[in-house]
Every structure is written in C-alpha cells, then in structure tokens.
Amino acid sequence: MxxxxxxxxxxxxxxxxxxxxxxxxxxxxxxxxxxxxxxxxxxxxxxRPGLSDRDRRLLLIGMLAGQGAADVLGIQIPAAHAKGELDDEALREIVVFLSHYAGWPQGARISTVVEETIARAKRKQG
Known part of the structure; x- marks a missing residue:
C-alpha cells in the first residue's frame, strides 16, 4: 500500500x-x-500526452529564466539533473543559449545554479 x-x-x-x-x-x-x-x-x-517530462522541464526552465526566477530554477535544474533529463553538457549549453535571450546577468545566475548542481552531484558520487 x-x-x-x-x-x-x-x-x-x-x-x-x-x-x-x-x-x-x-x-x-x-x-x-x-x-x-x-x-x-x-x-x-x-x-498529458504530447510532451515528455524533459520537454516540459525545458519549457519551464526557459520561462523561469525569462522571468528571472532563479529561486525556482534552483529547484528545477537540480531535479532535471538528478533524474537524468539533462546532463552536465546540456545544462551548460542551456546557460549559453538562455544568456543570449534572457540577458547576461540572468545567464550568470543560471550558470551559478548549474555549476552548483554539477558540483553537488560529483560530491555525492564520491
């Protein structure tokens, strides 16, 4: 049960x-x-059918980046990484891509979340 x-x-x-x-x-x-x-x-x-969780997550990350919602990105990015939806390379590429649309300061905030997520995962792996 x-x-x-x-x-x-x-x-x-x-x-x-x-x-x-x-x-x-x-x-x-x-x-x-x-x-x-x-x-x-x-x-x-x-x-709902039609989009995978990864698709939904990518849309959500883009929307949050556009809104400057680094706090919520701090939940979504680690969750996507932990689930294997987005690996280190994909997360870093998202930073580069979104920086050009959401602005460089927002890209820097996303980069911090991404690098902290990657570092935390590496520490857990030992």
Missing part, C-alpha cells in the same frame, strides 16, 4: 507526479492553491 493510497485519486496522482518531477518526498497540503497545484497541475497537466 502506497503512502498516498488513502487520498482521493486526483490528489494521489498529483502528489506522486510531484515527487517524480521534484525528486523529493511530498506531503499532502491544505488550501485551494495546494489543491490546484497537486490535483490539476501535477495530476493533470504534467501527465
């Missing part, structure tokens, strides 16, 4: 997908915002 089995189907699917996307353990939350995030965004939108 899974840890979310006692929850409604939409919430269970959403929380399981959130764990898969983010790479860390999720718990159920309260309120309309959490419900929309878990049940709709992750229970439905992240599971």
């Amino acid at each position: 899974g840890k979310f089995d006692d929850l409604p189907e939409a919430r269970r699917r959403g929380l399981e997908k959130m764990e898969e996307v983010y790479g860390f353990e999720m718990t159920d939350g309260e309120g309309d915002f959490f419900a929309l995030t878990a049940d709709h965004l992750f229970g439905d939108i992240w599971q």
Whole structure:
C-alpha cells in the first residue's frame, strides 16, 4: 500500500507526479492553491500526452529564466539533473543559449545554479 493510497485519486496522482518531477518526498497540503497545484497541475497537466517530462522541464526552465526566477530554477535544474533529463553538457549549453535571450546577468545566475548542481552531484558520487 502506497503512502498516498488513502487520498482521493486526483490528489494521489498529483502528489506522486510531484515527487517524480521534484525528486523529493511530498506531503499532502491544505488550501485551494495546494489543491490546484497537486490535483490539476501535477495530476493533470504534467501527465498529458504530447510532451515528455524533459520537454516540459525545458519549457519551464526557459520561462523561469525569462522571468528571472532563479529561486525556482534552483529547484528545477537540480531535479532535471538528478533524474537524468539533462546532463552536465546540456545544462551548460542551456546557460549559453538562455544568456543570449534572457540577458547576461540572468545567464550568470543560471550558470551559478548549474555549476552548483554539477558540483553537488560529483560530491555525492564520491
């Protein structure tokens, strides 16, 4: 029996997908915002056919870069790297590419997140 089995189907699917996307353990939350995030965004939108998780992640990283959302990139980039969706080379190429569209200062912030992600992964490998 899974840890979310006692929850409604939409919430269970959403929380399981959130764990898969983010790479860390999720718990159920309260309120309309959490419900929309878990049940709709992750229970439905992240599971639609037509795009892979990697495709969705690339779109999200580009959009976040354009918004200057380095805090959320600090979640998305390590998660994509840990899941094997984006390797070291791909992450570094994303930095070069996005720097030209999102601006050099934003590219520098993304580069910091990328290099910290790569260094952390290398330390874990020993």
